Amino acid sequence: MAVTDSLSRAASTLAAVLLLSFGSVAASHIEDQAEQFFRSGHTNNWAVLVCTSRFWFNYRHVANTLSVYRSVKRLGIPDSHIVLMLADDMACNPRNPKPATVFSHKNMELNVYGDDVEVDYRSYEVTVENFLRVLTGRIPPSTPRSKRLLSDDRSNILIYMTGHGGNGFLKFQDSEEITNIELADAFEQMWQKRRYNELLFIIDTCQGASMYERFYSPNIMALASSQVGEDSLSHQPDPAIGVHLMDRYTFYVLEFLEEINPASQTNMNDLFQVCPKSLCVSTPGHRTDLFQRDPKNVLITDFFGSVRKVEITTETIKLQQDSEIMESSYKEDQMDEELMEPLKYAEQLPVAQIIHQNSYLHKIWDKIRIIFFALFNYKI
């Protein structure tokens, strides 16, 4: 009896030890997985898709943008997180022999317009000013929510632009341009306001590589359909519709994206190989020096899809509280509270400040006001 008891106790302790060891190994494995869970650093995805040219014979630019929109929606980014800007309406253009459709493949194989396209900026609203306001967030309060880019410092943003461009500029609506310097400055503003975690910039225009030459903010990866001095070419005309349907680069990107599903592990290096010179006639280019991660570790779905990371686990995981960070953030909150005074509207104006600081100016200002109103009344 004593032997069995001791044997059973030994067995149980052994089992306990084994379980504990396994448990610890498993726990550390879970923690590793938990580490890996937050590897990419982003928690939400946004997409800004811009087509900048109007007129019926620029059908292909709208088809380009809509095919990227289609892929991005299919891979999970919802309409509330997509800002779609189309400079002209091709589906309902009176010249469209197949109304309410925009085709990307000839013989009408693929209609990228579909039933649930939500265009946020349409027609003449697609201007350089609106585009920059969307990016930087300097938007009038009356703008509806669907027209805003409400990204935060954990957002991965995909920006796709297509249209007619040249060395250092992209043409909007046949009447204005955005230069590569303006774009780089807009991205820097976004970085300083922490409006993105990582940014993927794709451009399909002539001499597209010139648009990403001037970027200087961190965490930006850029792709372009052609180098400086090269033209990006269109893919195929459709004799029934009478215009070119897609540009070559985006056509092959679309084909590539059609094979991606939300679970695929394809990385950015594969995207860099899309459309070699033999197919595209122009030489696509890319820029990764500002990006901190290695492109081979970056999944396509990090930018093109909104992958909700869900892992089912029955284990409990202890997440360590980093007390230093907690204390410093608490202190910051307190300091903000102390400094906050209720501000009155008039005092925020710099003129008011200058006047209150300087009593001499205050008197002059009063006199000026009196004279101005007197003259004004006299005129009436």
Added chain:
Amino acid sequence: MGLLSDPVRRRALARLVLRLNAPLWALPVAWLERTMRSVGLEVYTQSFSRKLPFPDETHERYMVSGTNVYGILRAPRAASTESLVLTVPCGSDSTNSQAVGLLLALAAHFRGQIYWAKDIIFLVTEHDLLGTEAWLEAYHDVNVTGMQSSPLQGRAGAIQAAVALELSSDVVTSLDVAVEGLNGQLPNLDLLNLFQTFCQKGGLLCTLQGKLQPQDWTSLDGPLQGLQTLLLMVLRQASGRPHGSHGLFLRYRVEALTLRGINSFRQYKYDLVAVGKALEGMFRKLNHLLERLHQSFFLYLLPGLSRFVSIGLYMPAVGFLLLVLGLKALELWMQLHEAGMGLEEPGGAPGPSVPLPPSQGVGLASLVAPLLISQAMGLALYVLPVLGQHVATQHFPVAEAEAVVLTLLAIYAAGLALPHNTHRVVSTQAPDRGWMALKLVALIYLALQLGCIALTNFSLGFLLATSMVPAAALAKPHGPRTLYAALLVLTSPAAMLLGSLFLWRELQEAPLSLAEGWQLFLAALAQGVLEHHTYGALLFPLLSLGLYPCWLLFWNVLFWK
């Protein structure tokens, strides 16, 4: 000259026609309306009438009245803000019925498509260009030529482009395109390029000025043929006639072309389906436009369908020619100044004697008379032939058209007799100064006129400059007077017209004999006067009111005593 030239025959015919109470040939208006309506167009008619200043011998008409029929194909999904026009001008001398058939077939085909963003107007006009002018004036609500046209009931928005079609038979061996319009205006080069593209795509044989495209540009043949085509275009542009319905559209800044189907003795013939396909392609391309054609050139010369010479290359030529006139004027000014100084000195030495103003005053007085007289001759040349035709027919056995032409020639020749009379009006003290001052004024006048003409109608300006500048620069009373006189007569506007007619037929490889040429010249004079009154062509007033008086001044200078 024609059926109506004999007044007896004319009166008999007028009585016959009145008795029949029917015109010789009329557009089948009711049938056209019915057919267009059955195709599905909105059909409207417009009537117009016009009394020509004198009977037109070439087209055999005098009091013209007719009806235009047009059908509008509305764009299914667009607002009717813009339109395209396909027009077929019909007349008694060219019934153009094949083109009407093609127009109706195209209308039926276009009606079945949904991709039209602009309205398409299918226009059939009576009396060729007179009907087209009436329709255009009513469409744009203007009255520039005195045509009485009833207002249009149906309208379709601003016209972006127009194509005029003339077919003589139902098979064509080649398509000829005409671009020169009224007063030398040209459509945007893009429209011609559009036509050329569809010729190549459809494998059609297309010609310009009736000549094939030169293939071989490396040897001498290609450039030589190109030069011939270019010269033909220069001559046609200089004449300022609307060579087809399209010429009248250009005045309203509507880009337009005329396509003529030619059936010659070639082996390979195209049927109307091929022509229709080319037209359909052109209209579909024009449909895609969102703006007026403005990217390509408006002023050009064509050595071939696929080549052009831009204005930057050819305008300096006229500039240099006018520079000759300027330099000659400068030389005369210097000579006059020296002569003036020379006169002063002997006059100044014996005391307060002849001051400058009287000699200058005499110079001015001696200038005003020739100027006024030559300008009055020009005015007479412009006004008298048409005004005096009835008086002429009463006193001479000629028809009205002949009367007009003969009056023109008579006044022109009478101008040559002038110099012998002006000198009795005024006596000068310094004869040399007199003719120098006159020639100075005449040179500046000529340079100004030619400059203005070259800016609006380069071909006319260039032709006149090449002919008149040497003769004008050389004209002076001293030297071989008969030689200079002959040169001046040969380069006068009328002689230039005659010469260019011969050149034109020579380039078209259908040379004229002298008698034929003279007949053609007389007909051209009548047509010139008529077209000025009916369409507003500017060649006749420019030559009679502007260049002829200038030329008379040089004639005066030559015969200065």
